Amino acid sequence: MEIAVLDINGKETGRKANLSSDVFAIEPNNHAVYLDVKQYLANQRQGTHKSKERAEISGSTRKIKKQKGTGTARAGSIKSGVFRGGGRMFGPRPRNYSMKLNKNLKRLARRSALSMKANEKSIVVLEDFKFDTPKTKNFTNILKALDLQNKKALFVLGDSNNNVYLSSRNLKGSEVITSSELSTYKILNANQVILLEGALEGIETNLSK
Template sequence: MKVAVLDIKGKETGRSIELSDAVYGIEPNKHAVYLDVKQYLAHQRQGTHKSKERAEIAGSTRKIKKQKGTGTARAGSIKSPVFRGGGRIFGPRPKDYKQKLNKNLKRLARKSALSIKTNEKAILVVEDFNFDAPKTKDFKNVLKSLGLENKKSLFVLGDSNNNVYLSSRNLKGSEVITNSDLSTYKILNANNIVLLEGSLEGIESNLTKQ
């Protein structure tokens, strides 16, 4: 599948590039996409939630009132969960939310996500560019030229580029990553994917490994 290569002003360079049908033109596997997105979101959870249970509360162990004759239920400890300030019954404990998926399924999910975006005509190929210094204004000009000013966009670079990354960091709707950081969630979460020429070889290499 041929795609026109654009410059940072949004104009065609007169060149086109062939995108692999094995990566951008497969029949999307929705279940693989679901599993990969589910894993990504699970890994965002810290799992550090914790509340103190009865044995962990600091307090006196003295019996707080006599056993009989008060007209109320018997009570032995101020740390009981039924009292204000007592321990919590079955409170949350630290937990590891990580999930395991095999590499082939994750590759299938990412190829499916890229194919979905290709079908939606939401993928742009732009020639590699750089800035002399980190400037948010320069990156906003690129977004405006590409018609992505008010859309969620994901820029995929071949290699890390500090000036481009820092220029985009203050913009809420845009994210810049390298091809090795490409995930199913990030692909689907963006309205448009901007692939720099230098990223294409790495993406295809990563997703067509056996």
């Protein structure tokens, strides 16, 4: 499929980019997309949650009342979870939430996500650009030219460009990544995916394996 290449002013350059049908025009696999997004979100979790249990609470170990004859339930320790200030029963413990998926499934999920965006006409191909110095205003001008001020925009670069990255860092709705950092979650989370010409070859090479 062919798509017009735009310049940083939002105007057509007169060139066309050929997007591979094996990456941008497949039948989306919803279950693969679900699993890849689930893995991405699970891997973001630190898993450092912890509450004190009965054995970790400071307090007396004496039996707080006699076993029988009180008319109430038996109680052996003030540290029991049924009392205020006691340990938490079945509380959270540190754990690793990360999960693994095979590479072929992850590639399928990313191709599916890109195909969804292409079907929604939410993919823009932009000519390669660079900034001499980090300047948020320069990046904001590009967003205005592409009518993306109030949208979540994902810019995918071919190679890492620190000035472009730093220029976008203060803008809440925009994110700049390289083609090797592309993930299913980031594709779906964006309203518009802006692919720079230099990123196309890397994307198609990585996802066509």
